[in-house]
Amino acid sequence: MTATLTHTEENYLKAIYKANEKTKEAVSTNMIAQYMNTSPASVTDMMKKLSTKGLIIYERYKGSRLSSEGSKSATSVIRKHRLWETFLVQKLGFSWEKVHDIAEELEHIHSEELINRLDDYLGFPKYDPHGDPIPSADGKFTLREQxxxxxxxxxxxxxxxxxxxxxxxxxxxxxxxxxxxxxxxxxxxxxxxxxxxxxxxxxxxxxxxxxxxxxxxxxxxx
Amino acid sequence: MTATLTHTEENYLKAIYKANEKTKEAVSTNMIAQYMNTSPASVTDMMKKLSTKGLIIYERYKGSRLSSEGSKSATSVIRKHRLWETFLVQKLGFSWEKVHDIAEELEHIHSEELINRLDDYLGFPKYDPHGDPIPSADGKFTLREQxxxxxxxxxxxxxxxxxxxxxxxxxxxxxxxxxxxxxxxxxxxxxxxxxxxxxxxxxxxxxxxxxxxxxxxxxxxx
DNA sequence: ATATATTTTTAGATAAGTCTAAATATTTAT
DNA sequence: ATAAATATTTAGACTTATCTAAAAATATAT
Missing domain, CATH: 2.30.30.90 (Ferrous iron transport protein A (FeoA))
Known part of the structure; x- marks a missing residue:
């Protein structure tokens, strides 16, 4: 289990995660297409694939939601993205408007040891340079009154x-x-x-x- | 020009660069296949593609060599690989036997600003944790008596x-x-x-x- | 120099991710 | 409740990178 996913698969899981944060319901094919900036037809193809892999629960015409394993993968990608953004700003001196695109690439580096050492190196930050909560190694977010x-x-x-x-x-x-x-x-x-x-x-x-x-x-x- | 290359294209260029370091001649299809751990047929396909893109000089049955643009790209990938290895050892505390595979992924992150800031952050190191010379931003290696x-x-x-x-x-x-x-x-x-x-x-x-x-x-x- | 061995290329297939156009299902409005 | 509008899926095709098997070119050995 926890097979290695492609960059694309990870991006789809992240998109479903973020879309679901807003709607709290199964996410429509069209909405995922918007998030991924692609066609609904491509989304349908990928939903079938992710469903077969057990990463999402998908019903034709009803939309998709993450399985617990899919949710774990999505959270892990978000953790990597936010830790790398923090690194880029705090250690390399990037300003906050320039880090998103670079972190979009870095979030797909697979080593768990790497990201856990980075977390340690940064002092286990709870929020990234845009104020988004960084999930801990066990997937927990630190929420706050806002x-x-x-x-x-x-x-x-x-x-x-x-x-x-x-x-x-x-x-x-x-x-x-x-x-x-x-x-x-x-x-x-x-x-x-x-x-x-x-x-x-x-x-x-x-x-x-x-x-x-x-x-x-x-x-x-x- | 200097179009964005795929990970695979970058890996082929790096393989040709390294093979050529030894032989100093045009690199044979078989040798590239060994470096890339793939079939000679796949190599031929890729040589045609890289040749069309102007990154290598390829002659049927005669082997391949890097063009000056291909050489620049290969050097850039090697620079990234070695700087990331240095980061992993010096800043994150990895030991030298564990960094190669992670750097194989990190070397394909495309931002030049990122790698130049990393270089600065590390103090412009001349050698990586295995003693290999790190090319500077303008592609120059620091050689030594060895x-x-x-x-x-x-x-x-x-x-x-x-x-x-x-x-x-x-x-x-x-x-x-x-x-x-x-x-x-x-x-x-x-x-x-x-x-x-x-x-x-x-x-x-x-x-x-x-x-x-x-x-x-x-x-x-x- | 000719047969044999080796290397390289070509031909044809496969898998991942994408597309457009057409078909089908669902929702909305009257 | 039925027509129209919208959302979704299917069908078929394209690209990249790969494969195996067969054909062609080059190198080697007697």
Missing amino acids: IIVSQLNIGEVGVLVGVKNHETSFLDHLNKCHISLGTSIAILDKSSFDKSLQVHIDNDHQILLTHEVSKNLLVRKS | IIVSQLNIGEVGVLVGVKNHETSFLDHLNKCHISLGTSIAILDKSSFDKSLQVHIDNDHQILLTHEVSKNLLVRKS
Whole structure:
């Protein structure tokens, strides 16, 4: 058991894992196709294969969900991705908007000893450079109290603990606004018209956050 | 140009590079098949492909050699392999006999920025944990005076600077003999019958090195 | 120099992952 | 409840990298 999977198989499992995080239900073929940026027909082919291997539970026209073994594999890939991202930022000095694509490759290096030694080397971090929780060697996530910044009321203050979008363009935008993990965000005003937020950043400067931006910002109330 | 190559293409280029290091001539299809542990027929197919891409010069029945672009790619893969091995040993505490297979995977991660930052992080090492020279970012190797230990005369002393075999079983054997990079080896006697060497290790203990072992030990005369 | 052995290439198949177009199932709307 | 819209699967084809078996070229030995 725990046979070696191809990069593609691992990517499909990861996609199902992430899609299921949102919907909490069996994931549709179309949704997986979107995540994988491929055609629904290709997804169907792969679902049959992963199903035969016992990694997912798949029913024609009903969607797919991870088996416990598939879930273990997906979690392992996510662990590798997040530990490598942490390494790239903390040790090699990359900035957070440049590490995603490199980690997409590194997450498929198979050695468990490697990733466990890396974990140790980094001091067993609980969160990666985007604030996502890093599963431990036994697959456990460390969760925390967090809300989307727009859920704060006027007058309340939050500290940025994570971002829901990892695209370079989004993170570059945050860099321009001097927003990074640990930044404090105080709500000055909320527009009910366009859902934008007028905020005070680090008690230093005022800016407007569009809904497109704010919906991707996770904060801890402070 | 400098299009992204598949793992397999990179491995073929590396095989041709290494085979050519020995023969200095065009490399035969059979020899590449041995290096790649595959069939000559598969090699022929790949030679046509690499030739079309301008990475090798291939003539039917005459063998293959790297073009300057192919040589650049091969050197880049070797650089990655050796830097990752250095990282695994120096930073993650792996011992030298366990790093080869992991580095075989890591060498195919494509980011040049990654490998250059890693190089910097490691302090621009000139040699890897097996004593092989690490090409710099511009492809230059740092060579050094070295001979095979059996070329020393009785009474002479050498310091181990490299090994020509990276197999776990060979390196494990050296570990048992307490031989590692930097170990001093003094020649006490040489058998002309089986080419074995009686040696003194680190002025500490005497052992017999079979030809099978000694032909893989590179030393600097001291 | 000619037969034999060796090396290399060609021919035809297979498996993984992908595609488009067509067929089928399910959902939604009236 | 039936038609229309949407989602999913099937069918058939393509690419990459591999294989075995057979054919062709080259090298070797007497």
